[in-house]
Amino acid sequence: MTEKSWMYAVLEAVQYEMRQDPNMLWLFELTAPVASNPGLPVINLETEFTRKRVINTGIDEMWMVAATLGAGLAGSKAATYIPYQGAAMPFQIIQNHAGKLRHMTGGVASMPVVFVMEMTGQTPGFAGQHSDYEIDSYYMHIPGVKTVVPSTPYDAKGMMASALRDPNPVVFLYPAGLRELVAEVPDEQYDVPLDKAAVLAEGTDLTIVGSGAGMPEILKAADALKADGMSVEVIDLRSLKPMDTETLVASVGKTKKLLAVDQTYYTLGPAAEVVARVAENVDGARFKRIAFPDAPPPASPEMFLWMRVNADHIANAARKLVG
Amino acid sequence: MTEKSWMYAVLEAVQYEMRQDPNMLWLFELTAPVASNPGLPVINLETEFTRKRVINTGIDEMWMVAATLGAGLAGSKAATYIPYQGAAMPFQIIQNHAGKLRHMTGGVASMPVVFVMEMTGQTPGFAGQHSDYEIDSYYMHIPGVKTVVPSTPYDAKGMMASALRDPNPVVFLYPAGLRELVAEVPDEQYDVPLDKAAVLAEGTDLTIVGSGAGMPEILKAADALKADGMSVEVIDLRSLKPMDTETLVASVGKTKKLLAVDQTYYTLGPAAEVVARVAENVDGARFKRIAFPDAPPPASPEMFLWMRVNADHIANAARKLVG
Amino acid sequence: MHRETDTDCQSSEPGFSPGRRTFLKISVLAGAAATISSTVAYAAGESGFWAKDLEDEQLVDMYRRILRIRWHERTMADKMLTDPTYRGYNHFYAGQEAVAVGICSALRNEGGVEKADLVYSTHRPTGHAIAKGIDLKRMCAENDFRATGLNNGYAAEMHISDPTIGFMGADGMIGPGPVIATGSALAIQARGSGQVVVNFGGDGTYATPHFHSALNNSTLLKLPFIYVIENNLYHQYAHYSLSVPMKDIATAAEPYGIPGIVVDGQDVMQVYNAAKIAVDRARAGEGPTLIEAKTYRYYNHWGAPGATPGELGAFGYDPLAISSFRPERELRAWMQRDPVDISRRILIDWGLLDDAEADAIETEVKAEVTEAFAWAAEQPLCRPEDGLKHVFVDGEVEARQLA
């Protein structure tokens, strides 16, 4: 057990699997699979496994994903890291091929592949294409791929291990805003399931549900609300698809109040699915959603920071819902 | 006022706008812009407006959409008809460019463009890529484009006219399963708004909400339920984005029961947004969703027809919800 | 944009096939492919005529597979035209048989995805599948939506696949297939398993953005990848000149610095020869090859509209074809260089078969095909609830259409 950055923890999981499986491939574009961490050996997949297995490509994310899929179909485990700028380029390959091939072939196609899709760090100042946080919605509607989004270094490593061991295609959403988070992470390989939400805090007055890059602000808001005397249950979805309905329903069955939070745009963000699933299963509850407005992120930090959901927005919404 | 097929009615709207605007372009791939209707002149945009303005391309839907957008940016109105097989190919162009450019340029980019996105006819036997009905979800999350899906020849013509006159990019979803519907359609050009749901039947016991290719089965189910003595309100969303919350909330405020129906997969289909919006605004209501399972459509008609939502499924769900 | 109808293949003498020895001489002198196009630098003839080295048995088997495809086509067309209870369909391949068989004859067709050479097919897959050695009965059952079909009734024609023979499957989308195929080649290169990946694609695939991606990345990484373009002059209802600015798509290989071979797609020996050159190159680690086979399909784009039961080809216009018709004379001219006739004449000419033996093979194949369709028709239909399976490796998804 050592303090590790998210980045390092994830690459540890990848390195372990690549050592186990001499055929496994890693495809990247600009983000070299290199990480260092105080007190630990530098991980450099490119030098350790050579350019035969670690492939640096041109700017063609469609190819990266298609090639990863093709490697899987040929019986080799493969994963690719798509930088956020290219995160929608391979959409059709995942939607129409990775997501459908197993079913369309009656179970015959094998696809032990992981698509690591970086999401922007939502850094102020970069605008539109470089500050959005929207691909969670697009990828979670696709049947036949598992779409997950960890929010802690521990989950990131464990879910990467699980994803690489899963025989199904996994879209592993990777919020760039979290990659410098540091936490205690075990040195050995371990699994975190790809279909279970995590209850991060238990409470009875209100359930707050979010995912990925939204979690740090939710936890901050929960602290503020607790200080106010509110008993808040906090759930991190972790897996967007399949979504863990049971955990959500059990929680709101108890609190009768659900605040669902998205970093992406309001309309048809993951929070819509959260609210809908609970509304179908819990009678007499009250619901609220907050999210980024249905607008692209503007460059100006003044505009952007006002629009992006933060701990104050969350705490205010919670107070309105409970009060 | 004449009986017209959906296909003919839509091309009438396009023909009218192309006659008004000598710069307007139409780009197509395999579906030639030709339609005939008993008692009416054949419409053939290609011969009427020549290959200068009506462009037949190779298999490159990404180009078709990007070129349409580029024409708009250069100040020419343009529209393209993307066949369902290619409906996800241009996704990134709509998501990252058409949807963001206006905002990213501080209002400077002009985009009087329409992307007609055909959806499959959900014909049994074709499987996966040729039977799915899923792009409504992908396209409705994008900010900065209006995403609409008519369900009648009348609305199809009126919404096409509105879309072509709208200075914003419009994703006009075109369910191939409806293109042979026939109904009374005015000969002159008229507008149907791009942001209003339609209440197709009024009732007090239950609200059923759907869209596009789902509407005919919903109407059939509503008839069966009425015959049972149930008072059913039926709403056709028509516009997925912006979604007409007001109409939905007013209806469920009255009926206190909402059945939301999707042709696409359950997880994060438009029905999730419908339920979530209503749940946020109407207390004490009851909710149900039915949809295609989270599985690609299989080829076998036996499997496929059982999975696709039909009038029986809808009526059964309504009875459970009300009973 | 050139718009003349391409008639090069037709200008050769119909069905002409010189004796084995003469043939060898011609191909060595002029290059087998060079009779088709002189613009392409890398003519098959440069490397000798490899078909001569095949075992007699293999050569006869090529003929048999061509016939198997042809009779599968004709039987299917007749069923679609005459049996209203038959629900299967096909994107017919008749006319192009020599391409699939010539290519697959240069491949390893056994051992699963880890040993066999891998073939990626298109929306027009049954010819490729048969050439690769698919189980005909189970394919017929699949195309008839049967639970015991090759893919349990989930796939039907446009998605059939059988990785055990390296047939990686049909794909209903135009564009992505070749790019996915390069990924298999990448895996093969990394693990050193010595396999080769072949992607079949129509002339329609040239215009897709994916075309560049497949060629560029396979070139940069020197992958064991062969892109076979079957240029049958039309993509759906449009002549290829509407989407291709050059006469020979093979010339698109030039800037990448990889060979682009134009080959007569009606002559299975010439196709084999081109394939052999590309396969040897790929296995030697020298990288990809683009092969363009000039060919023609005898039916319309999809199904059998315009065809007559018992007759080969669809001469009636396809009612769906609004903007671009295939002229009947063009079709008839191509049929004069029929791949079945050509392969039969070569084998007779080379002294491997006599007319009676060739006829006997045809009779056998017909019976085999008839039996496959009959077997398929008796197979059980799918259980509706099974549609919830095979989304993921384990388990089922929920029946969300039910409340």
Next chain:
Amino acid sequence: MHRETDTDCQSSEPGFSPGRRTFLKISVLAGAAATISSTVAYAAGESGFWAKDLEDEQLVDMYRRILRIRWHERTMADKMLTDPTYRGYNHFYAGQEAVAVGICSALRNEGGVEKADLVYSTHRPTGHAIAKGIDLKRMCAENDFRATGLNNGYAAEMHISDPTIGFMGADGMIGPGPVIATGSALAIQARGSGQVVVNFGGDGTYATPHFHSALNNSTLLKLPFIYVIENNLYHQYAHYSLSVPMKDIATAAEPYGIPGIVVDGQDVMQVYNAAKIAVDRARAGEGPTLIEAKTYRYYNHWGAPGATPGELGAFGYDPLAISSFRPERELRAWMQRDPVDISRRILIDWGLLDDAEADAIETEVKAEVTEAFAWAAEQPLCRPEDGLKHVFVDGEVEARQLA
């Protein structure tokens, strides 16, 4: 895959620029572009040396615009390095100025999207924007996130645009820009407005699937489209040989049957000449041209890491560059053929300016740039709520972050 560092441009004598007359003779004899590469068929010299026909005023203006870009760069770099309160950023263009200015000098830069020639830019846009004639003050304000900026603070550097001068905007994505640009060319062709569309793209754009799409469709439709590849040898942190299998990207034009011109991107007159040929061809309805300008950027990919205040270029390694470093000597060798020096020497050599006049222009430009940054810094910041505007032409969207 060729991996040698491309040093062709450096082998010419540093800063060499012959007298006007000699120059003309050389270019006519050898082809201006042919000094760069002999592999490209379509050398600029074939068509004469057009820069000679420019008015003196225009020639001096080219020099002024090159300087304006250069001093915008240097001022910005210094601000980023020394002023912790400054929030703007840049993808620096220094070293490539002659490309933007040479190209835009052959274009119509007024009249809005319906009359001006249209330029599509990249993630590295400020040089193109200045060359096209953008309002420097308002651009500086935009890059500083000000409400009165060119795009009201919504765009910042990576999305600046001003359609009134035909500057269609920067684009943060690599790939789609050129394809969108062909659509503008299509609209222009259909309405007969005689404009030309230029797309700037880096060597990194070659590997995108969109590259084929842009060239193929513009060729098929004979569009007035010019694709200018600024080959600065690197895409982000990788040498272009990692994604491009040929030495000259311009050769990729060959199979389409359109001209591919390689040009010395450090010499504004040669770039102008290539642009003039392509623009004339486009306006005459003869279709697209691919121009590859060999050039180099003096700073790292983004921002000013490795740079020193007051000094041109970033010689320190970029800490973000893990896999591919730009060797310091490579950079220094390119700086010996600096586009500012070359253009200045040409004008002095041609007798249009003397040293004092050239210095005076530089002083003026510096003052203009300083003033633009100062003006920008005084502009109001954006109102948060305005972020809800401009999603659609009318109205605002709802503030969904608030309950």
